[in-house]
Amino acid sequence: MNTPPERRWPARLRSLAINLLLLLALIAALDWYRAPDARAVAATRLATTQDAPVDFQAQRQPTVLYVWAEWCGYCRHTSPAIERLHRSGHRVVSVAMQSGNDAQVHATLRRHGLTFPVVNDPDGAISQALGVGVTPTIAIVSDGRMRLATSGWTSEYGLRLRLWLAR
Template identity: 40%
Template sequence: MRKKWIAALRKPAGFVLMAVLIASAVGYYQQRDIPTEKAPPLTGRSLEGEYLDLQRMTARGPVLIYFWATWCPYCRVVSPAIADLTADHQVISVAMQSGSPSEVTEYLQRNDLPFPTINDPEGALSNSWGIRVTPTMVIVDSGGNVRWVTSGATSKWGLKLRLMLTD
């Protein structure tokens, strides 16, 4: 009886292991150009007119940088979680190739997304960070070092835990 159970579990366990390996390889490939040590500079005016400077912000603690786009289906799932995190954590969001400032502002208002956003209409800022996929979340610690990088769908609680483990 025991051998039947082991045999029955081998196929699902092998499938899960293969899925984890493939997902890890794809994630690594997508994040291959993102810095893994010192964070590159990130400065700019938010759509609200606030000057955002990653280096100055990290002096006050960890910063979550959220690279997203209005046309990204996964971003529609992740963005509300990022919006919730802005109440207790420092967040800079970068709207990648999402249109004019007024189009991005309208999108943020329509979807009740109050995070500070730098518009990156040509993708130059995102490209300087090596961002190839949306959404991508990068957590930078108080020393200006990249501590966590996550691409694709993720949860508010997963990001909150990573922020708590930083610093």
């Protein structure tokens, strides 16, 4: 027995909605599982390669903590979005995980036209202390607390939404 076309669409839309919700639930579960250690992020005090102190406890404005690596394929697509956030006035602090010495990290930044502040993590000790094992990892930190975290590729719009939610 054939179902008339006008009755197939609601079933297809329902199936699509269910699949979309399952996909979103899976993404949220992965983000939760791979999120940095919130207590470690809040307690961390770092210094950029330009000797600027980074103290998440003192930040009232939401700060994007971006852990990336020179060898990370997804980071090549995420870094430009992070750069646009930085240039539009959002506070960004990045951690270059296992990407060489300071000169090599700065050469990578110059090559890709990136100007956001960077903390060099040549041996991965900082990333490990933060509980980060995947690049890119992005956390939104505000008022000394990690508000949101995601890993893998994300869009500039997704980042802006997360910053808005963190306020």
